[in-house]
Amino acid sequence: MRFLRRLPALAAAALLACTGLAATPAAAQDTGAAAAPGFKAPFPCGQRWTYSHHSAEVRRALDFVRSDGGATAGAPVLASAAGTATRHSQPSGAGNYVSVDHGGGWTTYYFHLAAFSVPSGASVAQGQQIGTTGSTGNSSGAHIHYEQLLNGVGQNIVIDGAALPYPGSYHQAHLTSTNGCGGGGGTPFDTWGSGVNVRADARLNAPVVTTLAGPTAVRVVCQKQGDTVNAEGYTNNWWSKLRDQNGFVSNIYISHPDAKLPGVPNC
Numbered sequence: 001m002r003f004l005r006r007l008p009a010l011a012a013a014a015l016l017a018c019t020g021l022a023a024t025p026a027a028a029q030d031t032g033a034a035a036a037p038g039f040k041a042p043f044p045c046g047q048r049w050t051y052s053h054h055s056a057e058v059r060r061a062l063d064f065v066r067s068d069g070g071a072t073a074g075a076p077v078l079a080s081a082a083g084t085a086t087r088h089s090q091p092s093g094a095g096n097y098v099s100v101d102h103g104g105g106w107t108t109y110y111f112h113l114a115a116f117s118v119p120s121g122a123s124v125a126q127g128q129q130i131g132t133t134g135s136t137g138n139s140s141g142a143h144i145h146y147e148q149l150l151n152g153v154g155q156n157i158v159i160d161g162a163a164l165p166y167p168g169s170y171h172q173a174h175l176t177s178t179n180g181c182g183g184g185g186g187t188p189f190d191t192w193g194s195g196v197n198v199r200a201d202a203r204l205n206a207p208v209v210t211t212l213a214g215p216t217a218v219r220v221v222c223q224k225q226g227d228t229v230n231a232e233g234y235t236n237n238w239w240s241k242l243r244d245q246n247g248f249v250s251n252i253y254i255s256h257p258d259a260k261l262p263g264v265p266n267c
């Protein structure tokens with residue numbers, strides 16, 4: 001076993017060397033954390049913003065301003081993935097800002113907000129407005145200072161599955177948002193078990209709208225408390241609303257250890 005276990009480590013080292021990723025802090029590579037959430041732009045669907053990274057910047061942030069003719073100041077700031085939002089205030093630095101904990105060690109930051117749109121501790125969906133763009137704190141003008149962190153370490157920002165470049169000035173790189181464009185919505189989970197009923201409401205006597213024959217990839221749009229279900233050795237009264245099946249399933253059948261799913265808003 002010992003000999004076999006050495007092989008993946010050597011392969012990983014070789015990969016890091018030839019992709020140039022060795023400069024990334026080791027902690028960010030060695031966590032074994034789950035894959036990053038499917039992050040989307042921190043501003044509304046269809047808007048085009050330009051971004052840059054300046055040398056005095058903290059961590060691996062990018063600063064965004066609009067480049068589609070619309071006003072940057074006051075533009076909605078959106079959660080780039082589902083999670084739990086927390087308000088912060090740092091008048092001499094980040095200003096009013098929100099952090100969103102996405103689970104799995106992943107957190108995003110949104111600095112210099114003019115106003116908050118959610119209470120601290122709120123569960124937010126991907127694309128939900130969490131604030132408005134401003135220039136509070138140490139800021140020379142309205143912009144969104146945005147970061148993606150894994151276990152507190154700033155990561156190179158990935159949006160819609162693509163790593164963004166880090167230009168030193170604006171108007172070299174642009175990003176058009178797909179956040180909240182519709183068709184999306186909900187947080188991906190997998191179900192387990194077979195013959196799992198999806199019901200019209202979070203009640204055991206609600207009509208069955210469909211049955212999941214086996215493990216199924218689903219998108220959960222919200223959750224609420226309903227009838228207590230005892231099944232498979234578990235007891236739980238939380239139910240998830242499934243986007244594509246348009247009905248509720250007991251959280252017992254969602255593959256997640258928590259009775260109430262993290263990062264999913266209440267219905």
Ligand SMILES: [Zn+2]
Nearest residue numbers: 061062063145
């Ligand atoms: Zn910044």
